[in-house]
Amino acid sequence: MIRFDNVTKVFPDGTKALNGVTVTIPTHKLTAIIGPSGCGKTTLMRMINRLELPTSGEIFIDEQAVSERDEVELRRSIGYVIQRIGLIPHMTIEENIAIVPEMLGWDESRITARVDELLELVDLDSKTYRSRYPFELSGGQQQRVGVSRALASDPNIILMDEPFSALDPISREQLQVELRKLQKKIKKTIVFVTHDMDEALEIADEIIIMREGQIEQMATPDELIEHQATDFVRDFIGQDRIARRRDFAQRTLEEFDELLDETWVGDYAEASSMITVQEAIDLLADNSNKRIAVKRNDLIIGYLGHHTLLKAAMKDREGELSV
Amino acid sequence: MSNFLETISSRSDLITEAFFQHIYLSFVALAIGILIALPAGILVARYHRFAEPIIGVTAVLQTIPSLALFGFLVPLIGIGSKTALIALVIYALLPIVRNTYAGLTSADESIIEAGRGMGMTPNQILKKIELPIALPVIMAGIRTATVLTVGIATLATFVGAGGLGDVIYRGLQSYNNALVLAGALPVALLAIMFDLVLKWVEKRVTPKGINNQ
Numbered sequence: 001m002i003r004f005d006n007v008t009k010v011f012p013d014g015t016k017a018l019n020g021v022t023v024t025i026p027t028h029k030l031t032a033i034i035g036p037s038g039c040g041k042t043t044l045m046r047m048i049n050r051l052e053l054p055t056s057g058e059i060f061i062d063e064q065a066v067s068e069r070d071e072v073e074l075r076r077s078i079g080y081v082i083q084r085i086g087l088i089p090h091m092t093i094e095e096n097i098a099i100v101p102e103m104l105g106w107d108e109s110r111i112t113a114r115v116d117e118l119l120e121l122v123d124l125d126s127k128t129y130r131s132r133y134p135f136e137l138s139g140g141q142q143q144r145v146g147v148s149r150a151l152a153s154d155p156n157i158i159l160m161d162e163p164f165s166a167l168d169p170i171s172r173e174q175l176q177v178e179l180r181k182l183q184k185k186i187k188k189t190i191v192f193v194t195h196d197m198d199e200a201l202e203i204a205d206e207i208i209i210m211r212e213g214q215i216e217q218m219a220t221p222d223e224l225i226e227h228q229a230t231d232f233v234r235d236f237i238g239q240d241r242i243a244r245r246r247d248f249a250q251r252t253l254e255e256f257d258e259l260l261d262e263t264w265v266g267d268y269a270e271a272s273s274m275i276t277v278q279e280a281i282d283l284l285a286d287n288s289n290k291r292i293a294v295k296r297n298d299l300i301i302g303y304l305g306h307h308t309l310l311k312a313a314m315k316d317r318e319g320e321l322s323v
Numbered sequence: 324m325s326n327f328l329e330t331i332s333s334r335s336d337l338i339t340e341a342f343f344q345h346i347y348l349s350f351v352a353l354a355i356g357i358l359i360a361l362p363a364g365i366l367v368a369r370y371h372r373f374a375e376p377i378i379g380v381t382a383v384l385q386t387i388p389s390l391a392l393f394g395f396l397v398p399l400i401g402i403g404s405k406t407a408l409i410a411l412v413i414y415a416l417l418p419i420v421r422n423t424y425a426g427l428t429s430a431d432e433s434i435i436e437a438g439r440g441m442g443m444t445p446n447q448i449l450k451k452i453e454l455p456i457a458l459p460v461i462m463a464g465i466r467t468a469t470v471l472t473v474g475i476a477t478l479a480t481f482v483g484a485g486g487l488g489d490v491i492y493r494g495l496q497s498y499n500n501a502l503v504l505a506g507a508l509p510v511a512l513l514a515i516m517f518d519l520v521l522k523w524v525e526k527r528v529t530p531k532g533i534n535n536q
Contacts, residue, residue, distance in 0.1 A: 051440060075442030086437025090455045090530030099451075100441050133532030149441075159440075 001027045002048055002157065002189065007057030009043055009213075017043040019213035020057070025206075027156075030183050030190040032200035035210035036236070041193050044210070045159050048191060049078045061157070076100055079150030079158035079188075083166050085142050087134040093119075093145050094130040100153045118148035121182065140171030147179070151186070160192045164199065176203050197237055201225075201245065209233050226250075248316045249278040253294050253304065256312040260294055260302025268293045268303060277312065280304060330501040337490060342509055344485035348476045349513070352408050353469055356415030360468075361461070363416075364423020365449070374424060381417040389414065389475045393482050407476070407484035414475055415468040422464025426457025455530045462525035469521060473514045477506075487513075 002025040009018040017040040025031045033041040046052040047059050050071045059066045066074060087096050097118055098111045106114070119126040122144040134142055143163060150158050164172040180203050183190060194200050200207050201221045209216045209224075209232075216236075217229040225245040228234040234242070243255060253260075254273040268291040269283055283292055284306060292304040331338065360381075367374040387395075392413065396406045430453050438448045480488030490506030493499070 049440060051436075072442045072444055075440060077442075080437065080440035082433060082437055082440065084431075084433035084436075086431075086433040088434055088438070088452055090532045092532070099438075099443075103442065103447070135532060 001025065001060075001062055002191070003060040003063070004044070004047075005058050005060065007044075007047065007054045007059060009040070009047070009052065010055045016213055018054070021213070021215055023208060023215055023218060025189065025191060025208075027189050028187045029205040030179075030192060030203060031206040031208060032192045032194055032204035033208045033210060034194055034197060034200045034236075035216075037195065038212075039210040040213040041208075041210050042161055045161060045191050045193050048157065048159055049075045049080060051075075076103060076153065077155055077157075079152075079155045081143075081146050081150045081158065081160040081163045083162040085134075085139075085146045085166075087142055087145060087149075089134055092131050092133055093124075093137070096134070096145060097149045097152050099149065104153055106153075114152060118151055119145075121151070121185075122148045123178065124148075138171070139167050140175060143167060143171075143175060147175075147182075151188075155188070157189045157191070160190060162193055162195065165194065165196065172199075179203055197241060201241075209236060211236075221245075248313060249281070250276050251312075251316065252276055253280060254296070256308070256315065257294070257296075257301060259308050259311045259315070260304055261291075261308065262302060264291045264293070264303035264305075266290060270295055270300075272296070273301060277309065280309065284309070327501040327504060330499070331505050334490075334502065334505065337493075338487075338505055338509070341485060341487045341489045341506065344489075345473070345476055345479075345487040345510070345513065348404065348407055348411060348479055348484060348486050349469070349473045349517075352411030352472050352476070353415055353465070355408070356412045356419060356468060356472070357465060359412070360416045360419035361423055364420045364461070365427065367420070368424050368427035368453075369445070369449075378417075378421055378424065381420050384413045385417045389478055390481070393478055397482055402483040404479070404484040406482045407479035407486075410482075411472050411476060411479075415472050418464045418467040418471065419461070420464075422467075423457065423461050426460030426464075427453045429460065430456045456533060459525055459529045459533065462521065462528060466518060466521040466525065469517045470514045473510065473517060477510055 004021050004023045007018055007021045008016070010016050021040075021044060033044060035041050043052050047054055048061070048066065050066055050069075053067075088099075091099075094115050097115050101111045101114060115130060116126045119129060124141060124144055129137070129141070129145075134145070137145065146163065150160075164175050167175065176199060192200075192204065201224070204221060206218060206220055207224055208218045211232055217224070217233045219227070219229075224233070224237065225242055228237065228242075243251065252274050253271075253276075257273065270293045271280065271283060273294050273296045275283075280292055290305055293300045294302050294304050363377060367377050384392075389410070392410045393406065396410055400406045400409065427449075434452055434456075435448060438452050443451065476486050477488040477491065479486040480492050487506045487510050491503050492506075494502030494504070494506060
């Protein structure tokens with residue numbers, strides 16, 4: 001558990017990067033920190049391994065204040081992956097991965113075995129890659145090495161600073177999927193800074209949304225799609241994305257108002273435009289009525305039948321596809 | 324041509340002695356230069372605020388015409404190889420300090436950041452990351468300093484420190500072009516030879532994984 005207690009950071013030039021942040025990052029979960037640039041997300045993360053020091057407030061790891069720990073020892077106990085990968089160019093892949101274990105004084109056979117294990121974990125053939133140099137690998141492969149380097153000494157906490165944002169879209173997506181899988185296996189406390197909402201929704205267990213040095217909302221991806229704490233959060237996620245991510249059955253008729261029929265002669269039941277698709281289905285199913293008169297402010301805005309729901313379902317699907 | 328060969332054989336004692344004196348002067352000056360300039364370069368790379376003044380001072384020293392510098396030093400230190408060495412060391416400083424500084428600060432910021440994040444101490448970052456990356460650039464500086472020193476050592480003759488300048492100077496005084504050539508050619512050959520050797524060393528010390536980028 002990583003706990004920030006009323007943490008403020010003011011840079012020497014006067015910019016306030018963090019403004020009294022109090023938050024707890026849960027253990028064994030992947031927590032994404034997201035927000036527009038300059039919101040303080042990277043600063044917040046870099047405080048965990050003391051690459052950044054708070055102006056006031058304190059950070060605790062398992063209730064021990066990080067300020068009381070030796071920074072070198074602290075950093076060696078925390079994995080760190082950065083956006084620009086940062087593999088050391090004159091070291092082989094094996095030597096790169098072995099940096100922290102070597103500093104910790106592991107013996108050679110243990111390091112060799114660990115390198116094999118890690119390369120396999122990130123899906124790189126150990127025989128092929130271990131003695132290569134970073135420049136011989138593609139960006140995606142380099143970042144796989146970056147991730148395995150962070151895991152080398154089996155730290156409990158791993159910090160990832162926009163690790164996939166410099167990669168091409170295909171590698172990025174692959175690595176996101178694999179990180180998810182990897183996390184299921186290794187169950188580390190991962191703090192993942194990103195500016196990509198889709199990435200956060202895809203990989204995170206918890207998402208922290210930040211703005212101007214403060215936390216706007218912390219929630220699971222599902223909760224975030226269901227309920228946005230502030231207008232900023234709603235705008236930041238984006239209506240499109242919210243609609244797209246929501247379960248079709250949970251969307252309201254209001255969102256499909258342009259699909260309604262204007263007239264209907266025959267039986268109907270009345271319902272508010274705020275009912276969900278699921279509720280509309282139930283109404284149509286247990287009622288011999290063929291139509292629902294959809295009302296907004298007590299005025300009928302249109303009529304809904306089976307065919308309308310089909311169109312709505314297609315539109316919902318389209319929204320997903322058009323992304 | 325035959326005149327030239329004759330000169331060489333008849334004055335071979337003089338030429339050989341001057342040749343070795345020349346090598347001695349250049350080498351010792353270089354060694355001292357490296358011993359001073361390398362730590363200075365590392366220092367200014369770590370404490371950037373010293374970079375401007377230190378590199379500035381070495382640059383100013385470099386602009387003093389070499390003959391004038393030898394002249395300045397004579398009243399202060401007298402004549403002899405000590406004076407010559409001091410002047411040569413001063414000339415060797417700038418290229419080495421400047422290249423060491425440039426090489427050490429050229430390492431990609433992200434690599435240093437990764438090193439720091441993994442818990443490397445500043446000394447480990449210097450030894451394991453910055454120095455290996457800077458090595459080719461530092462070697463290039465030493466090469467420049469070497470060629471420069473071998474050339475300027477020719478002037479050591481004016482402070483009585485010998486070297487191939489002696490041969491050239493004697494040739495000039497006696498209107499003996501063959502003798503001038505017998506002094507000048509070895510200087511050029513020495514410079515070229517050192518340059519080639521150091522170029523080879525530079526290639527050898529460039530860590531794998533860097534030269535292919």
